[in-house]
Amino acid sequence: MKERSYWQDNLRVVGVCLAIWFTVSFGFGILWVDVLNQIQIGGFQLGFWFAQQGSIYVFVALIFFYAWRMSSIDKHHAPSTDESRIGGDD
Amino acid sequence: MELQTLTYLVVGASFVLYIAIAFLTQARNTGEFYVAGGHVHPVINGMATAADWMSAASFISMAGLIAFLGYDGSVYLMGWTGGYVLLALLLAPYLRKFGKFTVPEFIGERYESRTARVVAVLCLIVISFTYIAGQMRGVGIVFSRFLNVDISVGLLIGMGIVFFYGVLGGMKGITYTQVAQYCVLIFAYTVPAIFISLQVTDIAIPQLAFGSTIADGSEFLLTRLDRVVTDLGFAAYTVGTKSRVDIFAITMALMIGTAGLPHVIVRFFTVPRVRDARVSAGWALLFIALLYTTAPAVGALARLNLTETIQTGPVGAADGNLVYEDRPEWFRTWEETGLLRFKDKNGDGRIQYYNDRNLEFADRAASHGWEGNELSVDNDIIVLANPEIAGLPDWVIALIAAGGIAAALSTAAGLLLVISAAVSHDLLKGVFARGISDRNELMAGRISAAVAILLAGYLGYNPPGFVAQVVALAFGLAASSLFPVILMGIFSFRMNRQGAIAGMLCGLGFTLGYIIYFKGLFIGPFTENVAENWFLGISPEGIGTIGALLNFAVALGVCAVTAPPSAEVRALVERIRVP
Numbered sequence: 172m173k174e175r176s177y178w179q180d181n182l183r184v185v186g187v188c189l190a191i192w193f194t195v196s197f198g199f200g201i202l203w204v205d206v207l208n209q210i211q212i213g214g215f216q217l218g219f220w221f222a223q224q225g226s227i228y229v230f231v232a233l234i235f236f237y238a239w240r241m242s243s244i245d246k247h248h249a250p251s252t253d254e255s256r257i258g259g260d261d
Numbered sequence: 262m263e264l265q266t267l268t269y270l271v272v273g274a275s276f277v278l279y280i281a282i283a284f285l286t287q288a289r290n291t292g293e294f295y296v297a298g299g300h301v302h303p304v305i306n307g308m309a310t311a312a313d314w315m316s317a318a319s320f321i322s323m324a325g326l327i328a329f330l331g332y333d334g335s336v337y338l339m340g341w342t343g344g345y346v347l348l349a350l351l352l353a354p355y356l357r358k359f360g361k362f363t364v365p366e367f368i369g370e371r372y373e374s375r376t377a378r379v380v381a382v383l384c385l386i387v388i389s390f391t392y393i394a395g396q397m398r399g400v401g402i403v404f405s406r407f408l409n410v411d412i413s414v415g416l417l418i419g420m421g422i423v424f425f426y427g428v429l430g431g432m433k434g435i436t437y438t439q440v441a442q443y444c445v446l447i448f449a450y451t452v453p454a455i456f457i458s459l460q461v462t463d464i465a466i467p468q469l470a471f472g473s474t475i476a477d478g479s480e481f482l483l484t485r486l487d488r489v490v491t492d493l494g495f496a497a498y499t500v501g502t503k504s505r506v507d508i509f510a511i512t513m514a515l516m517i518g519t520a521g522l523p524h525v526i527v528r529f530f531t532v533p534r535v536r537d538a539r540v541s542a543g544w545a546l547l548f549i550a551l552l553y554t555t556a557p558a559v560g561a562l563a564r565l566n567l568t569e570t571i572q573t574g575p576v577g578a579a580d581g582n583l584v585y586e587d588r589p590e591w592f593r594t595w596e597e598t599g600l601l602r603f604k605d606k607n608g609d610g611r612i613q614y615y616n617d618r619n620l621e622f623a624d625r626a627a628s629h630g631w632e633g634n635e636l637s638v639d640n641d642i643i644v645l646a647n648p649e650i651a652g653l654p655d656w657v658i659a660l661i662a663a664g665g666i667a668a669a670l671s672t673a674a675g676l677l678l679v680i681s682a683a684v685s686h687d688l689l690k691g692v693f694a695r696g697i698s699d700r701n702e703l704m705a706g707r708i709s710a711a712v713a714i715l716l717a718g719y720l721g722y723n724p725p726g727f728v729a730q731v732v733a734l735a736f737g738l739a740a741s742s743l744f745p746v747i748l749m750g751i752f753s754f755r756m757n758r759q760g761a762i763a764g765m766l767c768g769l770g771f772t773l774g775y776i777i778y779f780k781g782l783f784i785g786p787f788t789e790n791v792a793e794n795w796f797l798g799i800s801p802e803g804i805g806t807i808g809a810l811l812n813f814a815v816a817l818g819v820c821a822v823t824a825p826p827s828a829e830v831r832a833l834v835e836r837i838r839v840p
Binding site: 177178181185188189192196197200201202204208212213214215216219220222223224226227228230231233234235237238241242245249 | 327332334335338339342343345346347349350351354468471472473474481482483484499505508509512513536539540542543546547550553554557838839840
C-alpha cells in the first residue's frame with residue numbers, strides 16, 4: 172500500500188506542475204496573449220513577454236521545484252532511496 | 262593580427278581542447294561507451310545536455326528566425342524549452358530507474374516485443390539522420406565563411422574531430438567534450454549580445470535591454486521596433502501573422518518532439534540516481550535558457566539596427582534611404598558571402614528595404630517611386646554579422662566561428678552515439694546476434710559510429726533536397742511515434758504490445774504522410790502548402806501534435822480489445838515508478 176500512496180503523491184506534484192506549465196505557455200503566451208498584451212510592464216506587453224521570456228523562466232523554476240518536492244516525497248516514503256543498477260541484467 | 266589568422270587560432274585551440282579531452286576519457290566497456298558508466302554529475306550532465314541539444318540551428322539561425330518572425334518566433338522559444346518540463350516530469354526519472362542503455366530497449370522490454378523495439382530503432386535512425394545532415398552542413402558553412410576553406414574540407418575536418426572523440430570515448434568522451442563545447446558556445450553567444458544591448462539601450466543584460474528604452478531615452482525598444490517595421494509594410498513585431506491554432510499546434514509538436522528525441526533522453530541515463538536525473542533536467546534547461554532568453558533580445562535589437570541602417574530617414578523622403586555606395590563595411594563583407602543581396606530595381610542608387618508582398622502598402626510604395634524590395638537578408642546573418650555590426654574587436658568574431666562549430670559538433674556527436682547504440686545494442690545484441698560478447702559489442706558500437714559519421718558527412722556535403730523540411734520531420738516523428746509509447750509505457754499498466762505498435766505506426770504514418778503531402782519527400786508535394794489546404798488550419802510543422810493524439814487514441818482503442826500484458830511487465834512498471 173505504501174507504494175500506491177507514493178505514486179499518488181507523485182501524480183499530484185506532476186499534475187500541479189503541468190497545470191502551471193500549460194498556463195504560462197499555452198495560456199499566457201498563446202491563447203490569452205491579446206488580453207495580456209493590454210498590460211504593459213516596462214517596455215514589454217505582458218503576453219509577448221510570457222511568450223518570449225517569462226514562460227522559459229517559469230519552466231526552469233518548475234523543474235527545480237519538482238526535483239525538490241520529489242526528493243522530500245522520496246524521503247517521506249522510503250528513508251533510503253539508493254542507487255539503481257546500470258547496464259543489462261542479462 | 263589578421264582576422265583570418267586569429268580565427269584559425271581560436272578554432273584550432275578549441276579543437277586541441279576537444280582532442281585532449283578525448284584522450285583523457287576513453288571508454289573501456291559498453292557501459293562507458295553507451296552511458297558514460299552512469300557516473301556523470303547532474304550539473305555536468307545538465308551542461309552536456311545543453312550542448313547536445315543546442316544545435317547549429319539554435320546557435321546560428323534561431324535569433325535571425327525570431328528577428329524576422331517577431332511574435333510568431335515564440336513557437337521555437339517555448340517549444341524547444343517547454344519540452345524539458347515534459348521530459349523531467351514524465352520520462353527522465355522513470356527511464357533512469359529502468360537503468361538500461363537505450364530508448365528502444367525500454368520499448369522492447371516494456372511491450373515484450375522485438376517488433377516494437379525494431380520499429381523504435383527505425384524511428385530513431387530516421388530522426389537522428391535528418392537532424393545530423395543539418396549539423397554537418399552547419400559545420401561546413403561556418404568553415405567556408407570564416408576560414409575561407411572549401412565546404413568539403415570543412416566537413417572533413419569536422420568529421421575527423423567527431424570521429425576522434427566519439428569513436429574513442431563514446432558517451433564518456435562526448436559528455437566531457439560537450440561540457441567544453443557548451444562553455445565555448447555560450448561565451449561566444451552572450452559577449453556580442455551584451456555589446457549590442459549596450460550600444461542600443463545602455464543596458465548590459467540583453468534580457469532587460471529587450472524591454473527597456475533605447476539609448477536616447479525617447480521610447481521603448483519594442484514600441485519603436487513595432488512602429489519602424491509597420492511603417493515599411495511589415496507585420497508588427499509583437500503581434501505576428503500565424504493563426505492561433507497553428508501557433509498552438511507547432512508549440513505543442515516541438516515540445517513533445519523535444520521530450521521524445523532519443524539523443525536528449527539518453528543523456529539522463531548517464532547520471533547515478535533517479536533524483537539526479539530530475540535535478541539534472543533543471544540544470545540542462547537553465548543552461549539552455551541562458552541562450553534561449555538572449556536570442557529573442559538579439560533578434561529584436563538586430564532587426565532594429567538593420568532596419569534603421571537602411572531606412573536612415575522618414576519613409577518616403579527623397580533622402581530617407583541609405584545610399585548604396587555609402588554602405589558600411591560589414592555590409593560589403595556579408596554581400597560577398599551572398600547572405601545580403603542588393604538589387605537596385607528603381608535605379609536611384611539607394612536601398613529600399615520593405616515588404617513588397619503587402620498589397621495594402623503597394624500604393625504607398627509606388628508613390629515613393631519604389632519598385633520592389635531591393636534587399637534580401639538571410640536569417641543567419643543576425644548572429645554571424647552581429648559582432649561586425651556592433652564594431653566589436655576581431656577576437657569576438659573569431660569566437661563566433663568557434664561557437665558555431667562547437668554547437669554543431671556537440672549535437673552531431675550526441676546523435677551519432679544514439680545511432681551507433683541503436684545498431685550495436687538494439688539491432689545486434691537485441692535481435693540479430695544475441696550472444697555477442699561485451700568486447701565485440703563495444704567494437705560493433707565503434708564501427709557503427711564510424712559508419713554513421715561517414716554517412717552524415719556525405720549527407721552534409723550532398724544535402725538531400727528536403728533539408729529545409731527536416732525540422733518539421735524530426736520533431737513530428739519524435740512527437741507522434743516515440744513520446745506517446747514511452748509515456749503510456751510508464752503511466753499505464755494496461756497498455757500492451759498490440760496497442761503500442763498500432764499507435765506508433767498510425768502516428769508515424771499519419772505525420773509522415775501529411776508532411777509529404779504538403780512539402781514532398783522523394784515524392785510529392787501533392788498540393789500547395791497554404792493555410793486554406795491544411796487540416797484544421799495546422800501547418801506541417803505542427804502536425805506532430807495531431808499525430809501524437811492519433812497515436813494515443815489508436816493505442817488505447819486497440820489495447821482495450823486485446824489481452825493485458827503479462828505479470829512481468831506489471832512488475833517492471835511497478836519497479837520503475839519507485840526511485
